[in-house]
Structures are given as structure tokens and as C-alpha cells.
Amino acid sequence: xxxxxxxxxxxxxxxxxxxxxxxxxxxxxxxxxxxxxxxxxxxxxxxxxxxxxxxxxxxxxxxxxxxxxxxxxxxxxxxxxxxxxxxxxxxxxxxxxxxxxxxxxxxxxxxxxxxxxxxxxxxxxxxxxxxxxxxxxxxxxxxxxxxxxxxxxxxxxxxxxxxxxxxxxxxxxxxxxxxxxxxxxxxxxxxxxxxxxxxxxxxxxxxxxxxxxxxxxxxxxxxxxxxxxxxxxxxxxxxxxxxxxxxxxxxxxxxxxxxxxxxxxxxxxxxxx
Amino acid sequence: xxxxxxxxxxxxxxxxxxxxxxxxxxxxxxxxxxxxxxxxxxxxxxxxxxxxxxxxxxxxxxxxxxxxxxxxxxxxxxxxxxxxxxxxxxxxxxxxxxxxxxxxxxxxxxxxxxxxxxxxxxxxxxxxxxxxxxxxxxxxxxxxxxxxxxxxxxxxxxxxxxxxxxxxxxxxxxxxxxxxxxxxxxxxxxxxxxxxxxxxxxxxxxxxxxxxxxxxxxxxxxxxxxxxxxxxxxxxxxxxxxxxxxxxxxxxxxxxxxxxxxxxxxxxxxxxxxxxxxxxxxxxxxxxxxxxxxxxxxxxxx
Numbered sequence: 001x002x003x004x005x006x007x008x009x010x011x012x013x014x015x016x017x018x019x020x021x022x023x024x025x026x027x028x029x030x031x032x033x034x035x036x037x038x039x040x041x042x043x044x045x046x047x048x049x050x051x052x053x054x055x056x057x058x059x060x061x062x063x064x065x066x067x068x069x070x071x072x073x074x075x076x077x078x079x080x081x082x083x084x085x086x087x088x089x090x091x092x093x094x095x096x097x098x099x100x101x102x103x104x105x106x107x108x109x110x111x112x113x114x115x116x117x118x119x120x121x122x123x124x125x126x127x128x129x130x131x132x133x134x135x136x137x138x139x140x141x142x143x144x145x146x147x148x149x150x151x152x153x154x155x156x157x158x159x160x161x162x163x164x165x166x167x168x169x170x171x172x173x174x175x176x177x178x179x180x181x182x183x184x185x186x187x188x189x190x191x192x193x194x195x196x197x198x199x200x201x202x203x204x205x206x207x208x209x210x211x212x213x214x215x216x217x218x219x220x221x222x223x224x225x226x227x228x229x230x231x232x233x234x235x236x237x238x239x240x241x242x243x244x245x246x247x248x249x250x251x252x253x254x255x256x257x258x259x260x261x262x263x264x265x266x267x268x269x270x271x272x273x
Numbered sequence: 274x275x276x277x278x279x280x281x282x283x284x285x286x287x288x289x290x291x292x293x294x295x296x297x298x299x300x301x302x303x304x305x306x307x308x309x310x311x312x313x314x315x316x317x318x319x320x321x322x323x324x325x326x327x328x329x330x331x332x333x334x335x336x337x338x339x340x341x342x343x344x345x346x347x348x349x350x351x352x353x354x355x356x357x358x359x360x361x362x363x364x365x366x367x368x369x370x371x372x373x374x375x376x377x378x379x380x381x382x383x384x385x386x387x388x389x390x391x392x393x394x395x396x397x398x399x400x401x402x403x404x405x406x407x408x409x410x411x412x413x414x415x416x417x418x419x420x421x422x423x424x425x426x427x428x429x430x431x432x433x434x435x436x437x438x439x440x441x442x443x444x445x446x447x448x449x450x451x452x453x454x455x456x457x458x459x460x461x462x463x464x465x466x467x468x469x470x471x472x473x474x475x476x477x478x479x480x481x482x483x484x485x486x487x488x489x490x491x492x493x494x495x496x497x498x499x500x501x502x503x504x505x506x507x508x509x510x511x512x513x514x515x516x517x518x519x520x521x522x523x524x525x526x527x528x529x530x531x532x533x534x535x536x537x538x539x540x541x542x543x544x545x546x547x548x549x550x551x552x553x554x555x556x557x558x559x560x561x562x563x564x565x566x567x568x569x570x571x572x573x574x575x
Contacts, residue, residue, distance in 0.1 A: 167405060190403070205402060229376055229422045230404055230413050232340045259300045267401060 006052035012074035023085025024062035079106040098125045130155035137163040141214040159186040203266035220258035278543035287554035288562040289363030293432035307377040312368035325360040328466030349521025350520040374421040377521030383428030390423030436519040436527035439551040445513035452515040455534035462530040465521040474516040532573040
């Protein structure tokens with residue numbers, strides 16, 4: 001039985017809100033019912049079948065997978081609010097991928113725009129390409145960003161990755177932009193590539209796990225070289241991921257603590273080979 | 274019942290409901306894991322005076338522990354959840370937090386969770402940090418040797434304490450030698466501990482005393498030097514009695530340990546000096562769990 005698939009059939013002039021297209025929302029709906037759903041497109045609305053070519057079998061419950069093919073950066077809020085099931089996306093996506101994600105799995109085989117994993121609570125979000133600013137951050141008005149779950153980015157992340165992150169795990173195999181882990185409250189961010197300026201700016205707690213030496217700003221205090229046993233537990237949790245992070249094993253790290261500018265007790269750990 | 278010329282008395286061991294927990298202690302090497310575990314399970318032979326009964330259950334290799342270091346698993350039993358929580362926190366704080374390189378992890382799953390490192394973290398004086406890794410919370414407390422790593426809670430389960438059997442022999446050395454062999458075999462059984470020194474008790478007790486302040490006193494019926502002056506359970510040739518007390522997570526665990534211990538002693542035969550195997554009870558009125566020696570041995574094919 002072929003799975004429910006949405007293939008983008010035209011170039012979009014404006015972004016559309018795809019929050020309605022989730023396994024839970026579509027479970028039990030027939031193809032004509034799905035086709036007649038309306039997607040917000042700025043000040044107007046578009047029928048689903050005006051945007052997507054729909055194929056495959058309707059899904060019967062929220063645990064199933066939905067495919068998106070030929071997607072573009074105009075598709076915002078893909079996988080928003082889902083608590084179960086999974087999305088498999090071939091192509092790029094717009095902003096707010098996995099917004100309020102509260103379970104389930106999203107796999108984006110392309111790039112995503114800003115605010116991926118915004119307000120995320122639970123689940124797994126994988127982005128094979130690059131992602132924009134505020135990965136795992138909080139939406140406007142929120143004082144906390146991501147509160148749980150795992151985000152794996154195979155490419156690069158923009159500025160402010162993990163801004164106000166409260167809990168959870170963000171792994172970036174490529175580079176991260178400026179202010180990585182800014183205002184971080186807790187949680188863990190791993191970056192294999194370079195990080196930009198002001199990593200851990202105003203961080204309160206949490207861990208920035210780096211493989212390349214950052215340009216540490218003045219209010220992160222060097223605490224020297226250490227062997228930290230908790231890293232073995234952390235690495236074990238990486239082992240189930242299809243990621244280069246699963247190969248980490250060294251518990252030897254250089255540790256900076258801060259941000260002293262806000263009396264923070266967060267840490268930057270630079271893994272030593 | 275007679276096995277290999279050793280008599281198995283038609284009696285039973287009387288055991289009680291307890292609360293138990295398991296903690297996995299790891300360290301840089303087994304030597305330091307044992308230092309932590311020995312300290313933590315020290316002065317924990319009987320709930321009568323120690324609050325908890327505790328012992329080392331098993332030795333764990335690097336592949337069997339959460340942090341990939343060698344370790345040991347420790348079981349602690351108490352008469353109630355409150356005492357168990359108090360004793361666990363005290364022993365963790367004084368014996369494991371203080372032990373070089375030691376770390377502590379939950380060793381048992383249960384809906385009932387009790388504090389392991391939850392309050393110990395305050396030793397970090399604000400420098401402690403937590404990590405939530407695959408839905409388990411760990412505390413990292415900065416200490417002088419580096420970091421003390423400890424899981425926040427561990428499970429608490431209902432368990433049974435006070436399973437036992439008595440080894441009646443013609444000499445003290447014979448009784449002790451048989452007990453030692455039994456303990457070695459019983460150590461291989463999971464989910465049980467033998468909390469007394471070396472796993473063996475020489476001062477089995479009865480309930481009550483002629484002295485008002487004492488609620489337990491020597492089990493005179495099994496004291497060989499009182500054969501002529503008390504209502505003795507001992508025949509003329511019995512010169513020494515040793516007891517093995519077993520606490521376990523469930524009835525079958527204790528029954529298995531008793532069966533293995535008694536079988537091992539019986540295999541020694543009559544020449545070992547052991548004449549009888551009996552058990553301690555209070556007439557069946559105090560403890561809800563009765564371990565009938567002959568039924569246990571028959572279940573094992575004896």
C-alpha cells in the first residue's frame with residue numbers, strides 16, 4: 001500500500017502554512033476531504049489540491065507516515081504540533097519546521113529556513129541539509145525555546161542556534177553561526193564544525209559540546225582540561241542516531257564556564273582527541 | 274526428608290514484607306567500586322539495629338554498567354519506604370559521594386522512585402549541573418577529584434526479608450565451613466543478598482527477652498551450650514549452629530537461594546559434620562511468607 005504523498009505542483013509566490021497536513025490531522029480523512037482542506041496563504045487561502053498533487057492511500061491513524069515531495073522553502077510550519085507519526089520531506093522547507101513538535105519524527109532531506117524546532121517539546125527532527133537562524137529557539141513572546149526532544153542537522157545552522165533552549169539535544173554536524181547557545185537555560189548543543197562569535201552568550205546553564213576551538217568571549221571562564229564521566233552517558237544516547245556524533249568517545253575536554261556576565265553556570269566543552 | 278544423610282527438618286523459615294532498592298556503583302576500577310560498596314553496605318546486617326539490611330549482589334563488567342566502567346550492584350532492604358529513603362541518602366552521602374571516582378546509578382525500575390542524587394546535588398553549592406539523558410536525570414556535582422556523577426532517583430520495590438536456614442553440625446568449624454561453601458554458591462543467585470558478616474549469622478535471635486528493654490534475644494533453643502537447661506532443639510551430637518539469612522526481591526528468589534545453599538551443603542555429605550538443616554520461625558504468626566524447607570527441596574528435585 002503506497003503511503004500518502006503530497007507533491008508540490010507549482011512554484012509558490014508566497015509562503016503557505018502547512019500546519020494542517022499532519023498524520024493526526026489527516027487520519028481518517030478521504031483523499032477528497034484532504035484535497036478540500038484550506039491552507040493559509042498570506043491573506044488568502046488555497047485548497048490543498050491547488051498546491052499539491054495528492055497520491056497514495058489515506059491514512060487511518062496518527063502513527064503513520066506522510067511524504068512530501070519536491071517541497072520548497074515556501075512551505076512553512078510543516079509538521080507543526082504533531083505528537084505522533086512521521087513526516088518524510090524531500091526538498092527544502094520553509095520556516096518553523098516542527099513548530100511545537102511534541103512527539104513523532106520529521107526527516108527533511110533538504111534545507112530548512114529559520115526557526116526549525118521552535119518550541120519543540122519531544123520527538124526527533126532530522127535535517128539533512130542546512131538550517132536557518134534560531135534553530136530550537138522560542139517563538140515570539142516565549143521566554144523559553146526548545147523544551148525537549150532531539151534535533152539532528154547534518155549541514156550548517158544559522159545564528160542563535162538553541163536560543164533560550166530549556167532542555168533537549170541539538171546536534172549540528174556542520175558549522176553553527178554567531179551566538180550559538182545564546183541565552184541558553186539548559187540542554188545540550190553539539191557542533192562538529194566551527195561556531196561563530198559569542199558562543200554561549202548569556203547562557204545560564206547547559207552544555208555546548210564542540211569539536212573545534214571557539215573564539216571564546218571574555219565572560220566565559222577557562223576551567224582547564226578534565227575527564228568527565230557523564231560524557232560516556234551522553235555519547236551512548238548519540239549511538240542510536242545516524243550521525244557522526246555516534247562515533248564520539250573521548251571524555252577528555254577543555255571546559256569553559258559562564259556566561260559570567262549573567263552569573264551563568266553553563267559550559268563550553270571542547271572535546272580533545 | 275534426608276538428603277545424602279543430612280536431615281532436612283519439616284519446618285519453615287518465616288519472612289517479612291520489606292521495601293528494597295538496587296543501586297549500581299561504578300568506579301575507575303573494581304577495587305574502588307568495592308570500596309564504595311563495602312562502605313555503603315557496612316553496618317547493615319539487620320534492620321533491628323542498622324535501619325537497613327544491605328549487601329553486594331553482583332559484580333558488573335564494563336558492558337553491564339550505565340557508564341561503561343566496572344562496578345557492583347548493591348541491594349538495600351528496609352521495613353518501610355521512609356527508612357529506606359533516609360538510609361539510602363545517608364549512605365550515598367557518606368560512603369559513595371566521598372569515595373574516589375565512584376558514581377551511582379539506579380539499578381531497578383519501578384513506578385515508586387526514591388532519591389539517589391536528588392538531594393546530594395546540594396553539596397555542589399550551586400555549581401552542580403543536571404543532565405537529562407534519554408529521559409533519565411543525572412546530577413554532576415563538582416568534587417575535588419573531578420565530578421561526582423549520580424542518577425537523580427532509583428526505583429523502590431516491594432520485597433521480602435528474613436528467609437533463612439540453620440546449619441546444625443558436630444563442631445563449630447564444620448558448621449562454618451559448610452556455611453562458607455553455601456554462601457559461595459548462593460552469591461551467584463541474582464536478586465538476593467545475605468546481609469550478615471560473610472553472609473553468616475552465629476547469633477540467631479528469638480522474639481522477646483526476660484529483660485524489658487530487649488525485644489530480641491538469643492535463640493536459646495539452638496544454642497548448643499544450653500542443651501541441658503532450655504527447651505533445646507538440638508540433639509546430643511550438635512555442637513554448633515550457623516544461620517544464613519536471605520533477603521530477596523521476591524519469594525522465588527529467596528527460595529532459589531535457599532535451595533542452592535542447602536543443596537550445596539548436602540553435597541558435602543555426612544563427613545562434613547553437618548547433621549541437620551533447620552530454619553528459624555516465630556510459629557508462623559508474625560511473617561506472612563513461609564519458606565517450607567522440604568517443599569523447597571522437593572521443588573528442586575531432591
